[in-house]
Amino acid sequence: MLENKKKHSGDYFVNLIKSLTGEILKASDQISYDRKIPDQLLKNMTRSGFFRLLVPRKFGGYEIDFIKYLEIINIVSMIDASVAWCLNQNNVLGTLAAFMPEKLALEIWNDPETVLSNGPSINSTAVILEDGYRISGRWDFSSGFQHANWLVALTTVINPNNTSDEREEIRNMLLRKKDVEIVDTWDVNGLRGTGSFSFIADEVFVDHSKTFIEGAPPLHSGPIYVIPKALMFSSGFATVALGVARSSLNYAIKLANEKTPSKQVMLRDQQSVQREIGKLEATYRSAKAYLDNAVSELWESSLLTGNIAEPFKADLRLASTDAIRQSISIVDGSYSLVGSNAIFNFNPIQRKFEDIHAISQQVQGRMEHYDSVGRFFLGMEHKGLF
Template sequence: MTQSLESPAPVDSDARAADFDRVLSQVAERRAEFEEKRHVPRDMIAEFKRAGLYRAGAPKRFGGDALAPAEFLRLIERISEVDGSAGWVASFGSALVYLAALPLETQAELYADGPDVAFAGGLFPVQPAELVDGTYRVSGRWKFASGCKGADVLGVGIKASGGKAGQQNAGRPLTAVMRPEQVEIVENWDVIGLRGTGSHDLVADGALVPEEWTFVRGGQPTVDEPLYRYPTVPYAAQVLAVVGLGVARAALDQAIASGGRAGFTGAPKPAERATYRIAMGQAEAQLRSARAFFYETTGEVWATVEAGDPATPEQASLLRLASAHLAKNSFEVVRAAYQLSGIPAITDGHPMQRFLRDASVVPQHAFLQEGMYDGAGAVLMGVEPFPGYL
């Protein structure tokens, strides 16, 4: 039985806010557990769903919220202030914008039990797949499937001739959508930062995926709603960059709070030193400036697509630039806060340790590395950017 295509009932905003506050409290209580287990457990994913995070990217025609990007990004920012790994996993509530490129009939089946669907993907390295009689036979191994242990559906990157292969282009693979029972999760997420994201490898051995359950990442959506006119791949970069922002805010607040505490040596309190105050002022300005650019660009592009117009390549590029810039500056702010915190920050139980580890991972993501400045500069200069940038 498919989900009704009628407009969903109005959301009780007070109840949703209470659910979200409960999520923040639970994340604060369980963040050490996430780090120890190296993933966010399914019962926490259920709480994310209850708070609406996994219907945020689902189409309204299927009962979802299709939230404006800035609204969703601010939710992820707040979760990431509490725990970066939880924010990273929750951010994939936006990933359903990818699935809007599936045929409508497939989406109706996907949302048959409701719009609260958790999607995780390990798209690279792209693996060859054979299309026979409208079905792909999928085998291979894919990396970095963040949140895979709590996912309802999983996507992997494939390359094939025939079918939708003509829509494939550099940096935008064909994605095969599968149920968890079709995939083996290889638990090899052994890292320093964002330990709780459970970004393990996925393995498939001859899984059969009907062509109607495949789509081109960033491909033309079949749903005509404003959210699906918003640039898809830049949005995917935004939801990750904002994790770094949340972590940086928490680190800066920690450093500010520590400024009034006396040190071990009897020296003046940090807040009594001009060098400390200057550094804190600079870090605050740096973070707020990058955040303002990020949300200002988000609002401008959303206004365009909400009015019914497509986002321009220049706008899509600015989203990518603002995201990479935010990730870079967030890490720099965390590093400054760590250094300002002095010798206490080197202990394993100090909050700065987790902030530093988590923030360092965000600008390492392929969507957020410094090469994005090259792509943005190319668009500004009117020359062709590197393949896959737009």
């Protein structure tokens, strides 16, 4: 029992992921080229439990401390942003196990190599049938698609008998990859390794037992499942961004201690370089401290009360978005310090530059979140993903 509890702990997985960083680093070029996590590395990670960190224990998950979870994401993000991105995307989707029917959760997570993927819905609809639904639509940006074995398709249910102004029902539909058409749209320069393909369903039948309502309260209790998915995504992706920023700045500092430009003194001895390193370090530490504090307060609220007040949600939303925006400036500043060599693919900072600018375009990093939080602080009705 004690050993089982130890294996469920966040510290266990923090130490375990540290032992895999060398393998992840060695595979980074292949990850980017193939646009997926290599099969052997993926098997090592799934079999070790890294894609069920937030799944309820009763379904074979580990339900670890959320702060420790983000520490794992941070460690991986400093090595490879694409792997860290997939880990966060697929683990947050794993929390859906707490919201779906128990029989469905057991079916999905009984496979030790289960990974879920999803994507934003494009004009998806589901027609009600006697024993299920017939769904059609397209879902884009399905991160980790190539290594997933289940797809979560968020779909609007069309009820032909509904003549009132009643709100349309939104359901999560669980699909197998064989049931959809794969659309390879992922010709990108940043986060290539996420393989965020699109998929299309054309009048696919989904049994009612493999669906559940979006936004319903969890069927399984626990502090993790009180946190809105939007905030788990945002804090996780902000952690990825900060990891990219930290590793970029580390590289610039290392180079400054080694490089002497032609007809100049060593970079470390140039006042402009010293000042820039100081400013970038301050920006990073401020953004990281704010995010850590916002996560800690929200997690403590969930642990102690089983609920999260709006101010904690607003604070984490702001800290997450700001961490992403500040990370862009840190990577850009580090990139500039490296000089002309930064543009070559052999230079690790080139991929980090591409990754951070891909991250900046994702919904969690949008500038509109500042507006939403600003409205909240002004006492106005806010709009956005809290």
